[in-house]
Amino acid sequence: MMALGHAVGRRVLLPLVGVVIVLAIWQATVAIYRLPLIVLPPPWTVATTLADLVGTRAFWRDVGVSLYEFVAGYAIGTTLGVATGLAMGESRRFRQALTPVIESLRFIVPFAWIPLTILWFGTSYAGKIMLVAYAVYFVMTVSTARAIAHVDPTLTRVGTMLGMRPLRLALRVHLPAAMPTIASAARAAAAIGWIAVVAAEYIGASAGLGLMITNAASSLATGVVIAGMIVIGLIGAGVSAAILAIARAQPSAR
Amino acid sequence: MTMNGAAAAAGRPAQRLAARLPGVLLGCAGALAAIAVWSLASHALQGGGVLNRLPGPLAVLRELARYVEGDFARDLVSSLRVFAIGWVLGVVAATLIGLVLGRSALAGAVFLPVVEAIRPVSSIAWVPLSIVWFGFGLGSKVFLVGLAVFLVVIVYAVDGCSRVPTDLERTASMLGMRRLQRFRHLILPSTLIEVLIGSRVALMAGWGTVIVAELVAADSGLGAHLIGVEQSYDVPAVMAAMISFGLSGFVMNALFTRLERHIVPWRRDATEDAP
Numbered sequence: 281m282m283a284l285g286h287a288v289g290r291r292v293l294l295p296l297v298g299v300v301i302v303l304a305i306w307q308a309t310v311a312i313y314r315l316p317l318i319v320l321p322p323p324w325t326v327a328t329t330l331a332d333l334v335g336t337r338a339f340w341r342d343v344g345v346s347l348y349e350f351v352a353g354y355a356i357g358t359t360l361g362v363a364t365g366l367a368m369g370e371s372r373r374f375r376q377a378l379t380p381v382i383e384s385l386r387f388i389v390p391f392a393w394i395p396l397t398i399l400w401f402g403t404s405y406a407g408k409i410m411l412v413a414y415a416v417y418f419v420m421t422v423s424t425a426r427a428i429a430h431v432d433p434t435l436t437r438v439g440t441m442l443g444m445r446p447l448r449l450a451l452r453v454h455l456p457a458a459m460p461t462i463a464s465a466a467r468a469a470a471a472i473g474w475i476a477v478v479a480a481e482y483i484g485a486s487a488g489l490g491l492m493i494t495n496a497a498s499s500l501a502t503g504v505v506i507a508g509m510i511v512i513g514l515i516g517a518g519v520s521a522a523i524l525a526i527a528r529a530q531p532s533a534r
Numbered sequence: 535m536t537m538n539g540a541a542a543a544a545g546r547p548a549q550r551l552a553a554r555l556p557g558v559l560l561g562c563a564g565a566l567a568a569i570a571v572w573s574l575a576s577h578a579l580q581g582g583g584v585l586n587r588l589p590g591p592l593a594v595l596r597e598l599a600r601y602v603e604g605d606f607a608r609d610l611v612s613s614l615r616v617f618a619i620g621w622v623l624g625v626v627a628a629t630l631i632g633l634v635l636g637r638s639a640l641a642g643a644v645f646l647p648v649v650e651a652i653r654p655v656s657s658i659a660w661v662p663l664s665i666v667w668f669g670f671g672l673g674s675k676v677f678l679v680g681l682a683v684f685l686v687v688i689v690y691a692v693d694g695c696s697r698v699p700t701d702l703e704r705t706a707s708m709l710g711m712r713r714l715q716r717f718r719h720l721i722l723p724s725t726l727i728e729v730l731i732g733s734r735v736a737l738m739a740g741w742g743t744v745i746v747a748e749l750v751a752a753d754s755g756l757g758a759h760l761i762g763v764e765q766s767y768d769v770p771a772v773m774a775a776m777i778s779f780g781l782s783g784f785v786m787n788a789l790f791t792r793l794e795r796h797i798v799p800w801r802r803d804a805t806e807d808a809p
Contacts, residue, residue, distance in 0.1 A: 294640075295647035302648055319667070376557040377564035384565075387787070388780035389742045391658075394749060395764035396772050400587060475656040479746050482661060483761075494750070497662030505663050513655035520654070 318500040329503035330510060345487040347515070349405050350477045353412025357473065358466060360413070361420025368421065369428020369458070370450050382421060390415035390476045398484040408480045408488075412473040419472060423465030427458035463527030467520050474516050489515075589770040598774035605759065606778060613755035613782075616672060617744045620679025624740070625733045628684045632691020633725060642692070649688060657682035657743050661750050675747040682743040686736035687729060694728025695721050727798055734790045741783050756782070 303323050309315065310322045317325065333339045368375040393411055401407030431454050439453045455462075481490025489512055496504035569591050576590040589597075635642045635649070657678050668674035698720050706716050748757020756779055763771035 294643040298644040298646075298648045299651075301644070373560055376560040377567075380561040380565045381568045384780065384784075387784040388776050389738065389745060389783065391742050391745045391749070392760065392776045392779045395760050396769070396776065399764060399767060399769055399772060471654070471656070475658045478656075479658050479661075479749075482746070482750050493659075493662045497666050500666065502663070502666055505666065509655055509659045509663065512659045513652075516654045516656070 318502050321503040321506070326503050326506045326510075330507035333504065333507050333511075339492070342487055342489050342492045343511070343515070345405070346477050346481065346489045349408040349488065350412055350474055350519070352405075353409040353477070354416055354470060354473050356409065357413035357416030358420050358469065361417040361469075362424050362462065364417075365421045365424025365426075365462075366428060366450060366455060368425035369431075369454065370446070375425060375429075382418065386418045386422070390472070391479050394480050394483050397480065403484045403486045408477055408485070411476050411480050415476045416469040416473045419465055419469040420462070423468075424458065424462050427461035427465075428454050430461075431457045459527070463523070466527065467523050470519050470523050471516060474512075474519055478512055587769065589773065593770045594773045594777070597768075597770040598777055601759075601771065601774050601778060609754070609756045609759045610778075610782060613744055613748065613757070616675045616747075616755065617679055617740060619672075620676040620744075621683050621733070621736070621740050623676065624680040624683025624736070625687050625729065627680065628687035628732070629691050629725065629729050632688050632729070633695050633721075635688075636692040636695035636725070637721065642696075646692065653685050653689075657685065657739075658746050661746060664747075665751060670751045670753050674751060675744065678743050678747045679740045682739045683733065683736040686739050687732040690728040690732025690735075691725055695725040698724050730794060730797065734787075734794055737786055737790055738783065741786065745779060 306320075307322050310320055321329070364378070368378055390411055393414060397407035397411050401410065428450075435453050435457055436449065439449045444453065477488070478490040481488040482494050485491040489508060493505050493508035493512075496502075496508065572588075573590050576588045579588045635646055660678060660681060664674040664677050668677055703716060703720060706720055711719070744755070745757045745760075748755040749761055752758045752761045756775065760772065760775040760779075763775060
């Protein structure tokens with residue numbers, strides 16, 4: 281009982297103290313230096329701004345647009361990335377042929393593609409979807425290839441002994457065995473993809489959370505900027521949690 | 535794969551080359567195939583009009599050569615300066631704060647959750663706020679890069695200084711090492727090694743942040759050049775700028791990986807699985 285109380289104190293109370301201290305420093309900074317609202321609004325103002333924002337229709341439209349771009353790009357990038365990675369993991373030749381191309385493209389970070397996607401697709405959704413797919417694709421390809429190559433060889437031998445053909449072996453044995461690694465790569469890729477959407481929306485977009493906060497910044501509505509950052513962080517955390525839940529549900533289903 | 539590599543490394547250079555030759559040839563074939571697909575696609579998409587949507591490899595290469603001869607050095611130095619200042623500040627701040635949070639159980643329990651809550655908000659999300667705070671100059675970009683690096687390195691710093699084995703610390707104090715000596719000879723080295731690895735991992739995060747900050751602020755550096763050629767609808771120049779970005783990132787990563795292998799050779803595993 282004592283131990284339990286102690287654990288609750290450590291896990292809940294102390295972090296709460298940390299949050300309170302940070303908010304107090306924030307509030308004190310605003311009060312002491314008399315910072316105007318456009319530099320740093322106090323925490324309470326940000327909270328009410330966030331509450332007002334959630335009540336508007338435009339906010340939900342921006343959230344919807346950003347999420348749509350992310351989900352579409354993520355689905356495309358993950359599917360293609362896992363497929364390429366699987367092929368690279370299964371065939372040594374294929375891996376050797378593809379590695380230089382993948383490695384050299386991987387160093388062109390997704391953000392550097394933003395201007396090109398604007399030239400190609402304008403401010404439409406397609407450009408962002410391509411960008412997210414690109415960002416996600418390389419993470420998934422590289423991690424899947426590595427995970428497949430590291431699958432326990434015993435499994436392969438057992439599969440071969442049971443008379444499985446290479447394709448069946450790849451899909452029914454190697455892919456499930458590599459799933460934990462692929463799932464954690466999928467979470468890392470989601471974080472990168474989500475932030476790529478936001479960055480792309482800064483530079484050229486007709487709607488979305490990134491556009492919302494850059495617009496707010498240029499009209500010096502700092503409260504909205506911070507509220508938007510909180511929303512972006514929450515959605516990022518939510519997406520990550522959702523992928524974790526899906527990955528956890530997978531093995532129990534089979 | 536690792537075993538093959540080890541066996542090949544043990545052999546004589548000539549054998550090693552012979553063993554690797556098919557792989558290298560396949561790699562070249564793959565690269566050539568990619569370039570061929572690119573050329574064909576650029577021919578197929580050649581629609582005329584204002585916007586040359588997909589220039590061929592040669593046009594991009596020409597543009598790259600022109601950029602390298604021209605403003606590339608100036609832009610690179612400008613970007614690298616932002617990057618280096620931010621990176622050093624981020625690493626130093628993360629090391630100091632990591633030491634406090636990792637060594638003091640109370641401070642760790644109070645503030646680590648706050649750090650964990652901020653971490654998922656990528657430094658990219660801070661771009662507009664940082665521009666409100668610091669304007670379009672050097673300050674906002676340094677802040678963003680520093681933040682990006684800090685958020686990565688802090689995890690490594692906390693990990694490094696809290697994972698000194700308790701037995702080792704007890705032995706040291708039993709043998710009469712003072713607090714400061716223990717810090718200097720046990721905790722600090724353990725922390726700095728993790729910080730080193732973390733700061734290599736943070737290279738790419740920091741470099742990506744420089745790009746976004748320069749794309750948004752667009753006053754100087756490689757990112758500003760990229761936005762400039764984008765606004766004049768010059769697709770070959772845009773692609774050349776992208777390649778120059780990739781090359782600089784690649785060179786930095788290669789240099790740092792080599793340095794890291796030299797300083798901490800036993801952490802090969804960590805060097806290999808960086809994104």
